[in-house]
Amino acid sequence: MPALETRAERFDLSVGTAAEFLRSAWPELRDVRFEVAGMPAESDEDGIPRWRVLSDEKRIILYRLPIERLNRLHRNDDLHRRMMVESCVFRAAAEYLDRDPWDLGPDRFRFL
Template sequence: MPPLETRPERFDLAVGTAAEFLRSAWPELREVRFEVAGMPPASDDDGIPRWSVSTEQKRIILYRLPIERLGRLHRNDDLHRRMAIESSVFRAAAEYLDRDPWDLGPDRFRFF
């Protein structure tokens, strides 16, 4: 039997592949650590954060449970769950770089 793949393992894989894409495209992210935690230490005025960014520590932390459970998927399947995770990675990296998330991979979204 093939080994079972758990939800945390799929989450880690999606974060890792998105982070590697971003590192290859943006030299400013090559030294940044992308980490995964279950939950943030506390909520803030905007609610429960999906990620936290520390430019001083060169660190981006993505919180698995809020990303997985509080996101609104219009289709609940593996592809859309992965897209929601990758979207969070891109938005967290954009916050780190102080850029728009669409600026991080413009060639990735051109279909012509």
């Protein structure tokens, strides 16, 4: 039987969920488009980028393959893969806003 969801679909869902959370919490992100691409066209001095922030165009592009394949997970399961994707969305949005990623959703990480 074919998989119910592909890896790319799960990635898109994780990006979309994190982006919607950030848009609801930060008015500055409401008009920003979060896009998913496979690979960047070129690498930079730091290696292969995981995302690209285009502030003038109000766009954040997340590159699926580098995020999925080049990040090291201490546990390789669905939860930790989703957390890695969400952390990249938060870090890209923080770069867009020129803030620390932890400032974007402090209540999201607080355990009651």
